[in-house]
Amino acid sequence: MIKNVGEYLEETAKRSPQKIAILEQNSRITFSALEKFAKAVATTIIKTGLSGQSVITFLPKSINCVAAFAGIVYSGNFYTPIDVSMPEARINKIINVLNPACVITNGKFSAIIKRTDFHGKIIMIEDIDKTEIDEIAIRAIRQNTIDTDPVYILFTSGSTGEPKGVIINHRNIIDYIDWAVDACHIDEHTIMGNQSPFHFDISTQDIYSCFKTSATLAIIPESYFMFPVKALEFIREHNINYLYWVPSAFINVSMKDALDKVDISCVKRIIFGGEVMPVKHLKKWQESIPGLLAMNVYGPTEATVNITYYPIDREFGENELLPLGYPCGNTGLLILDDRNKRITEPLKKGELCVRGSCLSPGYWNNKEKTRKAFVQNPLNKFYQETIYRTGDLVHYNERYELVFDGRKDFQIKHMGYRIELGEIETAAMSFPDIPICCCLYDDKEKQIVLFVTGQIDSRKLIKDMKQVIPRYMLPNRIVSIETMPLNQSGKIDRVKLKEML
Template sequence: MIRNILEYLEATAARLPEKIAFASKEEALSFQELLTLSKSVGTFLLGYGKRNSPVAVMMEKTPSSIAAFLGCVYSGNFYTPIDSTMPKERVLSILNTLQPQVLLIDEKSKKAADYLEYSGEIVILEEISETEINNEALLRIRRTAVDADPLYALFTSGSTGIPKGVVITHQSVVNLTEWYTETFDISHQEIMGNQAPFYFDSSVKDIYAVLKTGATMEIIPKQLFSFPLKLMEYVAEKQVNYIDWVPSAFCIVANTGTLEKVVPETLKKIAFCGEIMPTKQYNMWRKKYPNALFANIYGPTEATVDCTYYIVDREFADDEPLPIGYPCRNTDIFILNGDRLADEGEAGELCIRGRCLAPGYYNNPEKTEEAFIQNPLNPHYPEKIYKTGDVAKYNEYGEIVFLARKDHQIKHMGHRIELGEIETAVNSIDLVENGACIYNTESQKIVLFYCGREATQSYILKKLRDKVPKYMFPNVMILLEEMPHTLNGKIDRLRLKEFYDKKDD
């Protein structure tokens, strides 16, 4: 029985010490090198004397950054990945919530760290990477570890403009990894082409599948996803046979006709997650890879990455949605309409129970209580479920089909976004009088309506750079004389949507 994910690394390093675990264009680490570097980082962090406390890791996306994560775990603590290109205000908001014992950076992230003007302690990986390993002290930490200890905290978009830190435990990631590697038959022969940033929960699957099985992860350079031809040439060059990407990455390849020019023969398993995969583009891929395994995977960060999956086993018309399928192992999904189960074909809120659930949000008991509630179907003993806010239904095959978000939270470019966070940022800009966002699912565009004649679109985008990540920038901006309101004084979003639909026609 695995209590700690480091057991995966140690077993694989003993079995395949020289095999490459993680590789990027500039760097590669074997399992033994990864183990050694992780233990050095862990030994250094022991000096802070804390347990089950956060360490923030702000680094470039490299094999060494994974060693930094695992070093945090060796020290008996948990890690929070922070992207060095995130806007200053967002990073400081995360650090303010976390109050980490240390901010761990690498040389390449020094400029970003200086820009933050962060008052807490900052440690540079390269300066501690040669720390002499204290195996005895690391072992003492491990002896008292339990599988309910936190492994990481990932921050998702918050409706108030303040990101929420989802705490995930070892037991949940072990549960995910065992299901994932078994279901998709991942072995040491797998070469996984990683797309997801490390602060995005989908990368968790890639990282821990590698540690368990001895597979190799190729970290695909981020810029290649803007150049689909070069991207697919890279996939071919690295002989990648497994990809688990956000649908937008698959769509850019399909929409640019790249599949007519480059079709890497090594690809055998193709999964998509993080947002709705358009069936038209899926069919373009299926046509080129008739014998590949295709999977549609769904899950919120609060349910440890994945909670349902569908291995595509029949043909779908371009206008027919792909199901999100069935619950992952050790997970129960139910669709609630109020406090009762929805009937077949009836829409309701998708709710989750099981080993996959997060304990809650870091330093945020109010939001935790709101989202993680007592199972209304079980009045007899305490049992938490997570209300996703996603609307779904069962189709005639008994498969779950995702329909929409219950509130203003959206999935855009693979990221879960609260429109309220964008609005908070926009409304803080000095020349903007008022701002409200809607999301057009057909065009997959974030639409910003705003008041304030002196605020030009370029001015708004310039100001947003330090407030929200680029993937949260509005795709369309519409200036209004005044914002429409409902009778109770709230912004009338229905009228905004109607206005945009007419304008779009």
């Protein structure tokens, strides 16, 4: 029985020592070399006397960063990735919440850490290769590790803008990866093209499914996503056959017509999640790559990665939403109404709640927010059972597939009507002139505002939208912007858009 995610890498290093584990623009590393690198990191940390404490990684997305993750786990500690491009003010907020014992960084970025509120131990990744591995110490730590010990803490933004640290443990990851490897058909022949930042939960599947199966993780340079043709050329050059990206990344490729310029028929499977994938952009990918398999996934960080999945198995109209689908393995889903009664009939909306071993233990050093989000199952009166309230509204369709209806906090009351802003976005993006959009509510002016990219005829768009949504849902204002701002996870940055109201 596996109880520590470090066992994935060890077993694969024994089974396939010379297979490429990770490749990036100018380098690559085998599983055997990666294991040794990680254990050298672990030994360096162990020598500092740290145990069961938080360690920040402040490194570019790279082989070094993945080795640091694994090494921190081998040392009996847990990691928090911080993006090197993150504003210093937010870095300080995370440091003040986390109170980390150690930071692993490099010579280029250590100066930034020294300017922050951090006052602990700094380990330079460049110095690790001089460390002699202490297998006895690492083995002793492993024997005292249990599967509820933390592996990492990822920080998300709360509604107040204050970062919340989501704790994820070994059991959470093992439970999810066992399902993902089977459901997504990941094996030793898979070459996974990484887009997600390592501080975003999608990267959990990228990293640990490769550790488990001996698949290869190909880190696509972040700058290439600004020039989609370069990203596709990288995919073709390295024969990448599996992509798990946020929809904004797929949309950017299709909007720039990059699929017409580079043949990436090597790609056999795409997975998308984190936000809504417009059908028209999915169709562009399917038309460009015959036989392409696609899957829509959904899940909050508080439930590790994903809690639902939907393999695309039928045609959808451009004004339709792709279903969230079905529960992932060993995941319990409940739809609750405003009175905490379970909804089982089709077409009735409620809040999606989750139970199972996918659930995070809660938020780091924040008992109040943990108590609000992780609550007793109101349907269970007999013993303690925690559920997580996602804040997402869903319903069952006639096929009993889950369908996303928007965030509870994206639901507005306008002219006496309750309105889902996501429904307005879906209506707008069903028209060919609207590649991507975002709908917000201006509380001060009491207006529905639709942000769209490019120059469009606002009157024509409103006229078209009248055919698919009621008048009371029509935008009061349409704002054209050159490009849609994205946050560090690659999703639409609603905070920045809100500042433009």
